[in-house]
Amino acid sequence: MEAAVSKSRKFVIRDWLMSYIFLLPAFGFFLVFVAYPMLRGIYISFFDYSLRNFDFIGFDNYVSLFHNETFLKSMRNTILLVVIAVPIVIVFSIFVAVNIYKMKEFSRSFFRGVFYLPAVSSVVSITVVWGWIYHPNYGILNYLTGMLGFEPISWLGDTRTALLAIIAVLITTSVGQPIILYVASLGNIPTSYIEAAEIDRATPWQIFLKIVWPMLMPTNLYVIVITTINTFQCFALIQLLTSGGPVYSTSTVMYGVYEQAFLLGHFGLASAMGILLAIVIGIISTIQFKYFGSDVEY
Amino acid sequence: MRAMKKGLMTVVGVALVGSQLVACSNNANQSTPAATPDASKPAATQAAAKPAEITWWNFPNFQTLDGEVGKYEKQIIAAFNQKHPEIKVNLEMITFDGGPQKLNVAIASNTAPDVIYDAPGRIIDWGKKKLLAPLNDIVTSEVKNDIAPAFWKQSMVGDQIVMYPLNTGPFMMAVNKTVFEKIGALDLLPLSRPDRTWTVAEYEKALQAVKEKAPEIIPTGFFAKSTAGDQGTRAYLANMGVSRFLSEDNSKVAINTDNAGKALDWVVKATKDKISVAGAASLAAADVNDLFLQGKLAFTLNYSPVLKAQNVSNKKVQFEDVLLPFPTLDGSKPKLEPFLGGLAIFNNGNADKIAASKKFIDFVVNDPEWGKKNVIQTGGLSARTSVTGLYNDPEYKYADLARQFITDPPTIADGYAEIRTFWFPELQRALTGGATGKEALDAFAAKANEAITKAKAQVAK
Numbered sequence: 001m002e003a004a005v006s007k008s009r010k011f012v013i014r015d016w017l018m019s020y021i022f023l024l025p026a027f028g029f030f031l032v033f034v035a036y037p038m039l040r041g042i043y044i045s046f047f048d049y050s051l052r053n054f055d056f057i058g059f060d061n062y063v064s065l066f067h068n069e070t071f072l073k074s075m076r077n078t079i080l081l082v083v084i085a086v087p088i089v090i091v092f093s094i095f096v097a098v099n100i101y102k103m104k105e106f107s108r109s110f111f112r113g114v115f116y117l118p119a120v121s122s123v124v125s126i127t128v129v130w131g132w133i134y135h136p137n138y139g140i141l142n143y144l145t146g147m148l149g150f151e152p153i154s155w156l157g158d159t160r161t162a163l164l165a166i167i168a169v170l171i172t173t174s175v176g177q178p179i180i181l182y183v184a185s186l187g188n189i190p191t192s193y194i195e196a197a198e199i200d201r202a203t204p205w206q207i208f209l210k211i212v213w214p215m216l217m218p219t220n221l222y223v224i225v226i227t228t229i230n231t232f233q234c235f236a237l238i239q240l241l242t243s244g245g246p247v248y249s250t251s252t253v254m255y256g257v258y259e260q261a262f263l264l265g266h267f268g269l270a271s272a273m274g275i276l277l278a279i280v281i282g283i284i285s286t287i288q289f290k291y292f293g294s295d296v297e298y
Numbered sequence: 299m300r301a302m303k304k305g306l307m308t309v310v311g312v313a314l315v316g317s318q319l320v321a322c323s324n325n326a327n328q329s330t331p332a333a334t335p336d337a338s339k340p341a342a343t344q345a346a347a348k349p350a351e352i353t354w355w356n357f358p359n360f361q362t363l364d365g366e367v368g369k370y371e372k373q374i375i376a377a378f379n380q381k382h383p384e385i386k387v388n389l390e391m392i393t394f395d396g397g398p399q400k401l402n403v404a405i406a407s408n409t410a411p412d413v414i415y416d417a418p419g420r421i422i423d424w425g426k427k428k429l430l431a432p433l434n435d436i437v438t439s440e441v442k443n444d445i446a447p448a449f450w451k452q453s454m455v456g457d458q459i460v461m462y463p464l465n466t467g468p469f470m471m472a473v474n475k476t477v478f479e480k481i482g483a484l485d486l487l488p489l490s491r492p493d494r495t496w497t498v499a500e501y502e503k504a505l506q507a508v509k510e511k512a513p514e515i516i517p518t519g520f521f522a523k524s525t526a527g528d529q530g531t532r533a534y535l536a537n538m539g540v541s542r543f544l545s546e547d548n549s550k551v552a553i554n555t556d557n558a559g560k561a562l563d564w565v566v567k568a569t570k571d572k573i574s575v576a577g578a579a580s581l582a583a584a585d586v587n588d589l590f591l592q593g594k595l596a597f598t599l600n601y602s603p604v605l606k607a608q609n610v611s612n613k614k615v616q617f618e619d620v621l622l623p624f625p626t627l628d629g630s631k632p633k634l635e636p637f638l639g640g641l642a643i644f645n646n647g648n649a650d651k652i653a654a655s656k657k658f659i660d661f662v663v664n665d666p667e668w669g670k671k672n673v674i675q676t677g678g679l680s681a682r683t684s685v686t687g688l689y690n691d692p693e694y695k696y697a698d699l700a701r702q703f704i705t706d707p708p709t710i711a712d713g714y715a716e717i718r719t720f721w722f723p724e725l726q727r728a729l730t731g732g733a734t735g736k737e738a739l740d741a742f743a744a745k746a747n748e749a750i751t752k753a754k755a756q757v758a759k
Contacts, residue, residue: 051405052427136577137516137589157580159730243524246579246726262399263525264715267406 041271049268061272071273074244074251077163078277081252082231082284085167089174089227090220096175097182098208112180119176127240130169131156134241156242159249166250169237174230178223185219186212221292225285232281253277350654351386355411357397359465359639360675361608367391370675377668378661385654387413394526405429410644412655415662418452418461419709421642425460426712426757431645431652432458436660444682452638452710461640464663465604465678468634468700469529471624472601474515474593476617478504481511487622493699494622495632498538498564501625505573508596518597519586520565520578522725525718527583529635530600531725532708535561537624537632548711549750551743557627559736562728569729579726593617599624602637603697607677621693623703633705639676713746713753720745 045062048055065071100111118126133141134155142152155165189212197207213220235254238244244251244259253273261270356371363369368391375387390411392400398420404410410429414421424430437459442450445463453461478484486504488496505517522531532543532553539558544551568574575586575595583600590598593615606619623632641662643655663669673680674688679698686698708714720742728738 049406051402051424051429134580136580137575137594152576154577154580157577157726157730159732162580242580243582245523245723246730247723247732259719262402264719265402265406 041274044268045271045275047268049266049271051265057268061269062276064269065272065276070248070251071253071256073248074253074256075276075280077248077250078232078234078252078254080163081167081170081234082228085170085174085231086224086227088167088171089178090223092171093175093178093182093223094216097179097186098212100179101183101186108183112183115179116176118173119180123173123236124240126173127169127237131241134165156250157246159246162242162246162250166234166237166241169241170231170234173237174227178227181219181223182216185216189215217292221288224292225288228284228288229281232277232284348650348653349384349386350650351388352412352651352654352658353388353390354413354415354658355390355392355397355401356415357392357394359415360672361677365611374662374668374672377665378658381661382654382657385657387658405644408646410646412646412651413641413643413658415464415639415641417709418638418640418707419714421461421640422452422455422710423715424642424644425455425458429644430460431643431655432460433462433643433656433659434459436656437462441664441682444684446683448636448704448706449638449681451706452636453640461642462659462663463638463640463681465637465639465673465676466681466701467603467637467678467697468623468704469533469600469602469637470634470697470700471530471534471622472590472598472606472619473504473622474590474596474617475620477508477512477515477593477596481507483507483511487620489620493631493702494696495629496623496625497629498561498625498627502573505568505597509573512596515593516575516589516595517573518568519575519581519589519595519599520569520729521575521581521583521586521599522579522722522729523582523585524722527587527600528718528721529707530583532721533624533633533635534599535565537626538564540627540630542633542705544708544711546706548708549754551746551750554736554739554743556736559734559739561627562725562735562738564735566728566731566735579729590619597622602678603694604637604639604676604678606693621696621700623700632703634700634703635707635709636701636704637678638681639678640681711750712757713749716749716753717746720749 046056046058047053048057048060096111096115100108100115103111133139136142136152136154136157139155141155146152153161155161193211193215194207197211202210233254234252235258238250238252238255239258242250244255254277257270257273257277260266260273354371354375356368358367360370363373368389371389371391375389378387379385401410401414401420405424421430434457449463449466450459453459453463473487475484475487475489478487483504486500486507488494488500508515508517520531520534521527535558536543536553538561539553539555541555541558542552544553565574565578569576569578575581575589586595587598587600587605587609589595591609591613593613601619601621603621606621609619623634626632641659643652643659645652661668662672670680670685670688673685679694679701680686680688688694708717711717724733724738724742727733727741728735732738733741
């Protein structure tokens with residue numbers, strides 16, 4: 001009896017050890033590429049770290065950010081980007097997914113592919129294409145609006161339109177993954193619930209609101225959190241299309257981090273900006289988990 | 299099992315704390331930018347023929363051979379190795395787009411290259427931050443006297459030479475002469491005048507002629523998307539407003555005059571009147587130059603003999619591009635910022651590498667055969683006054699003549715890297731109707747002057 005217990009304990013220990021050995025490479029990568037840079041970023045944010053200096057200045061970087069007009073404008077733009085783009089992405093993705101889901105297999109695959117294409121394409125190439133579409137002198141958008149009799153617009157060079165133009169690109173590159181996820185989730189909703197509602201003469205809108213939407217909550221949570229984080233970290237679009245202009249109207253916190261660190265060499269200040277952004281993302285994600293979290297299982 | 303778990307967590311904890319300690323120890327090195335045990339001594343003489351391996355990062359300053367980036371540079375290295383086989387030179391080509399960022403990261407992480415060929419805008423900044431090895435010991439008095447004081451001003455920090463000047467050329471405008479020939483308006487360009495100087499009124503007349511007689515061509519361009527090529531916009535407004543960008547001692551902004559404000563207002567009005575390119579606030583210098591190379595723009599603001607040579611293969615249609623000085627409000631002589639290129643050495647704390655780098659630089663600039671060849675390959679003029687007649691081309695002859703208009707550039711001002719980041723948002727503000735020209739220039743002046751004061755205080759530390 002004692003020998004059997006000892007043998008079983010041996011197996012448990014061996015399994016336990018094996019699992020840690022398999023986890024070790026991933027953990028190593030995590031330490032080197034995630035934990036260390038993160039901790040070092042926090043550390044650097046307390047220093048005046050430029051090409052020449054490395055002086056401890058405590059919270060000065062953080063304090064200066066709250067007096068920095070450009071940073072505050074960037075934070076405002078970032079939040080605006082999230083507030084406008086994320087709901088549109090969610091609503092548009094659900095709308096498209098519901099319609100795609102109703103289609104026959106061939107059409108469903110075709111449209112899934114069409115909407116997913118921007119998600120797997122390089123952001124840089126898509127952005128360059130959009131740059132040409134928006135070009136003030138020979139962009140196709142001005143060509144089309146010109147056909148309708150409108151004067152050419154400098155879409156990216158006007159403070160009134162630049163952020164909206166960025167948001168439009170952001171939406172096209174962001175909807176691919178949510179659509180795929182929603183189509184998959186719709187397939188997991190038991191058809192008996194919908195059939196029962198139909199027998200009870202529920203309208204399609206009622207079915208969506210009372211059955212589909214609640215059943216999509218786990219997917220909603222994932223999509224909302226991921227889209228929000230990605231939107232907060234939006235950089236390539238800004239860098240390539242507007243460089244934060246005109247007059248900082250499209251500058252975001254991520255672009256500010258790049259500008260301070262790599263263009264001006266203010267690594268301490270850039271780290272502080274990055275940490276503040278991480279804190280904001282953390283707070284908003286926590287709120288989202290609280291309000292969109294659900295225990296739905298199907 | 300619990301004990302093992304506890305042990306594992308301890309190991310992880312130690313690893314995390316350890317990584318922080320490593321971070322701290324690295325910083326100790328960073329706070330003193332490269333130890334300099336022997337840097338003050340004449341390094342070229344320290345290691346006579348010691349084998350060394352150095353790294354050279356190069357922007358595409360030389361025209362390519364057979365369209366291959368870096369091929370010419372490899373030929374320089376091969377020729378250098380015939381004389382110095384003991385020195386291995388590793389070449390890395392960087393781009394003007396991402397190179398500066400890459401250099402900032404490399405410097406901050408103590409992995410800067412040994413040799414860099416760049417312009418004073420960045421090199422002087424590194425020099426002021428004491429990141430470069432002085433080159434005084436390899437510049438002979440003959441060379442020193444053969445290079446204009448204005449160029450030395452851009453190559454020195456105090457009494458230390460931090461950049462060995464190689465090539466130069468005045469930054470100018472350019473015109474598509476073929477367009478004016480086609481519309482029969484060649485007489486509107488100042489080409490019959492030996493110095494080609496002209497007034498804003500004459501320039502405007504030429505632009506109107508293009509608008510009326512060649513409606514498919516955009517008369518002129520302006521750009522304000524980012525800092526790249528900002529020299530063009532600076533010189534354009536400064537000349538049209540007969541002012542300077544910074545004061546003569548670089549201690550404050552001088553561009554915010556009434557006339558310069560009016561010049562910026564003129565650019566805004568020209569855009570509305572469709573004699574200047576639409577959407578300038580979202581266009582970069584490269585976009586505007588591309589339009590010029592596609593034959594869609596009659597004038598471009600960012601040109602030089604160097605760019606003219608480099609653009610030969612980039613033209614989408616064939617046309618004759620001719621260099622012109624910026625027009626001035628009253629027809630007075632223009633003030634042109636010089637392009638200056640040269641080589642510098644990062645002080646990475648290794649005397650042997652510094653000595654080897656000095657030999658390499660000396661070869662690139664002064665070798666009897668390769669020195670001139672290298673200047674020609676850049677498409678520029680020699681920084682040495684005595685080296686002339688490198689090209690048999692009327693445009694180069696004019697560029698040589700236009701050297702008389704060269705003024706000292708603001709790139710050597712304290713805090714220049716920061717100053718230029720305030721320039722284009724204010725241009726955008728004027729272009730988008732958020733401010734008048736004067737208001738935008740005043741706002742720029744206020745921010746830039748603060749940056750200069752702050753940078754001066756840091757340099758004085």
